[in-house]
């Protein structure tokens with residue numbers, strides 16, 4: 001009898017199966033198309049403790065009880081279909097683990113449906129791409145503790161290991177695992193957009209070559225900005241396209257794809273009423289890129305009047321570094337506040353400090369600064385908002401002049417900076433006692449008798465304005 005079954009042999013599934021087998025477990029594998037299983041067995045899985053099955057029944061029957069089945073298939077409808085195919089062969093107490101980027105509300109529904117049948121279910125966020133899955137991903141398991149305990153040992157062993165421990169911990173009840181993974185991706189979108197904005201200034205204002213920008217990013221990666229995304233950015237900038245001899249990056253069309261997790265994050269924020277303008281802007285940023293033809297046409301219609309500025313290259317590079325640190329902090333701050341609210345509303349009971357620990361390695365948003373965010377979270381009982389801390393305010397105020405400077409430079413050169421601008425405006429809004437919402441309230445009351453509150457009296461008021 002094998003220890004665990006892995007269903008779905010796409011790149012992520014194959015890598016995860018190899019990772020589990022490398023840790024000494026016997027793994028049964030199954031894929032809906034048998035050819036892929038055969039190829040996998042003849043190549044990457046050759047001579048490993050990986051055992052192929054070509055029908056669901058024998059795959060399930062090959063597993064020791066309670067059975068543990070890791071689904072690594074495309075999120076959405078395929079997960080529901082596969083669960084239906086598995087159910088007839090499962091017994092009470094068996095466990096299905098969904099390692100895809102499933103929508104958290106689907107996970108809540110599946111948990112409920114399977115609970116009625118006595119089948120355990122875990123929604124596990126898996127981050128780190130193909131190499132993470134093979135060498136150690138960041139794992140965000142959510143569901144019941146009972147379900148987690150069944151696979152805890154395997155998950156801890158296969159996850160990335162850092163000086164703070166394994167990058168896997170039980171994140172919370174119900175669909176907490178997939179909610180946390182969705183938020184990871186929301187922050188991922190934001191960090192990627194922020195880095196791209198900085199790259200844009202370096203190439204368009206300072207007119208640096210891709211290789212020169214790679215050097216700056218490499219230098220940044222040695223300091224506070226150390227992170228997976230900065231690291232891969234400088235590496236990819238050095239890749240040369242063989243047919244043209246140019247940096248490959250310069251040949252890539254500026255239309256960013258997306259599979260929906262960033263959009264779900266923005267939707268969740270709107271639904272829960274938590275302000276996440278920078279996370280939302282990252283999604284909008286990607287959507288705008290898609291309108292390449294419109295952008296091209298419109299760009300020919302505007303006349304840009306470039307300023308006559310003397311540019312201090314070293315200063316701009318230093319300010320950009322600080323601006324990136326500021327906006328990254330704000331992205332995490334918005335994301336963690338949303339996580340904390342979801343935890344309360346959905347009863348997830350998420351330990352934010354643990355989430356920051358498991359994001360420290362293996363995942364796409366891993367960064368040196370996570371230690372600082374965790375320190376802040378650990379300092380107070382109510383860790384719902386990173387801004388509610390002296391250290392946070394000090395950190396951001398030390399960098400605010402850089403963000404103001406950089407966003408001004410960007411404007412002078414007609415360069416959009418959706419993340420940096422929203423991060424600054426978010427910070428200014430959240431730290432402003434008097435916002436002009438009094439006017440909005442008066443307008444609402446004027447046209448719709450929506451009433452308003454006053455600063456000098458208790459109660460609800462309405463005015464006949466004309």
Ligand code: 6PG
Pocket residue numbers: 101126127128129184185188257258259260261262363364
């Ligand atoms: C990860 C990534 C991974 C995937 C993204 C890409 O954590 O390993 O987030 O899940 O690469 O979902 O998402 P987009 O296609 O939406 O950019």
